[in-house]
Amino acid sequence: MAKVNDNYLKLPGSYLFSTIGKKVNAYVAANPDKKIIRLGIGDVTQPLVPVVISALHGAVDEMADAASFRGYAPDLGYDFLRDAIARCDYQARGCEISADEIFISDGAKCDSGNIQEIFSVDNKIAVCDPVYPVYVDTNVMAGRTGTYDPEKETWSDVIYMPCTAENDFAPMLPEKTPDLIYLCFPNNPTGAMITKSRLQEWVDYANKTGAVIIYDAAYEAYISEADKPHSIYECEGARTCAIELHSFSKNAGFTGVRLGYTVVPKELQVGGVALHGLWARRHGTKYNGTPYIVQRAGEAVYSEAGQAQIKEQIAYYKNNATYILEGLKAAGYNVSGGVNAPYIWLKAPEGMTTWEFFAYLLEKANVVGTPGSGFGPSGETYFRLTAFGSYENTVEAIERIRKL
Numbered sequence: 200m201a202k203v204n205d206n207y208l209k210l211p212g213s214y215l216f217s218t219i220g221k222k223v224n225a226y227v228a229a230n231p232d233k234k235i236i237r238l239g240i241g242d243v244t245q246p247l248v249p250v251v252i253s254a255l256h257g258a259v260d261e262m263a264d265a266a267s268f269r270g271y272a273p274d275l276g277y278d279f280l281r282d283a284i285a286r287c288d289y290q291a292r293g294c295e296i297s298a299d300e301i302f303i304s305d306g307a308k309c310d311s312g313n314i315q316e317i318f319s320v321d322n323k324i325a326v327c328d329p330v331y332p333v334y335v336d337t338n339v340m341a342g343r344t345g346t347y348d349p350e351k352e353t354w355s356d357v358i359y360m361p362c363t364a365e366n367d368f369a370p371m372l373p374e375k376t377p378d379l380i381y382l383c384f385p386n387n388p389t390g391a392m393i394t395k396s397r398l399q400e401w402v403d404y405a406n407k408t409g410a411v412i413i414y415d416a417a418y419e420a421y422i423s424e425a426d427k428p429h430s431i432y433e434c435e436g437a438r439t440c441a442i443e444l445h446s447f448s449k450n451a452g453f454t455g456v457r458l459g460y461t462v463v464p465k466e467l468q469v470g471g472v473a474l475h476g477l478w479a480r481r482h483g484t485k486y487n488g489t490p491y492i493v494q495r496a497g498e499a500v501y502s503e504a505g506q507a508q509i510k511e512q513i514a515y516y517k518n519n520a521t522y523i524l525e526g527l528k529a530a531g532y533n534v535s536g537g538v539n540a541p542y543i544w545l546k547a548p549e550g551m552t553t554w555e556f557f558a559y560l561l562e563k564a565n566v567v568g569t570p571g572s573g574f575g576p577s578g579e580t581y582f583r584l585t586a587f588g589s590y591e592n593t594v595e596a597i598e599r600i601r602k603l
């Protein structure tokens with residue numbers, strides 16, 4: 200008789216953004232006349248830049264001709280894209296990463312969920328608190344997290360590293376020693392950024408303890424401060440302890456197109472086994488390659504025109520971030536993030552839980568945000584707003600909140 204993977208039954212509720220979507224849809228159904236402004240999930244709103252559209256059209260035309268038609272893509276990615284990434288995202292910054300250490304995928308969400316598969320189920324994970332829920336939920340599905348405490352909203356076998364205003368929302372080294380460490384900078388959800396020296400401490404710690412860091416750099420394009428690291432490979436020794444995840448969603452608006460990549464350096468070994476080979480085996484077996492037309496669109500992002508056009512689009516969202524940050528500060532809110540990231544992290548008003556604040560904003564201002572507690576217990580009194588709306592909606596949302 201078939202049995203289900205009962206780790207799935209341990210998962211409390213539904214995926215955070217599905218829960219929010221259901222609540223918002225119910226409100227909209229009951230109040231069809233209200234204009235809702237969605238600053239909840241970090242989904243982009245601006246169209247793909249012209250150079251990407253033209254690359255997509257060109258690639259579609261190639262598919263119409265038997266001479267240039269492409270079938271299955273190479274499982275680890277086309278060389279033209281892997282080369283462009285290695286050159287522009289790494290070698291140009293002085294990071295020693297080669298094209299064959301880059302694995303093309305359909306996005307950082309899938310990679311951040313799948314990467315745990317190549318590690319033993321006995322490994323102990325450490326996560327920031329608050330944290331992007333995918334890291335924890337996928338480890339729950341794998342049976343790596345122990346039992347859930349609904350009161351504390353924590354898992355018994357997960358090491359939580361609180362990220363609070365006191366530590367500038369960057370975690371301190373944990374007391375218990377983890378095997379896998381998830382870090383995300385610029386951070387989702389707090390919008391905080393880590394300094395290079397603090398990131399170097401993590402790299403040194405991982406090399407000393409034999410832990411592996413899974414470094415999610417999905418929001419790297421939003422870094423404004425010159426002294427902040429764009430990649431963990433800017434730190435000495437990261438090639439022997441870190442995997443890095445990247446997305447085209449937030450820098451080039453590919454949320455609906457789907458493209459990302461993961462870097463696994465060849466020196467990175469666990470118990471004498473190279474993780475590069477394991478991830479290649481997993482990718483080759485379970486993934487059939489990102490579509491040719493999407494990889495050509497990704498390549499266009501690295502052209503001179505592509506770089507200029509995405510820079511302009513990122514500046515548009517960064518301007519929204521500044522508007523939210525300054526607008527909420529002026530309205531008396533305690534806010535952070537938004538400088539090196541498209542997320543603004545604000546304290547819910549005194550006496551309100553974060554879900555109460557969610558309902559209050561939805562009903563009184565018709566603005567959707569994300570309750571901080573959905574990202575972990577340390578998010579309980581916080582709330583996240585995204586800068587990925589249109590400028591007009593962003594301005595209107597802040598005006599509505601200021602008037603409350």
Ligand code: MLT
Nearest residue numbers: 239240241242308331387
């Ligand atoms: C978020 O809102 O946290 C992100 O958009 C979710 C994602 O990238 O999967």
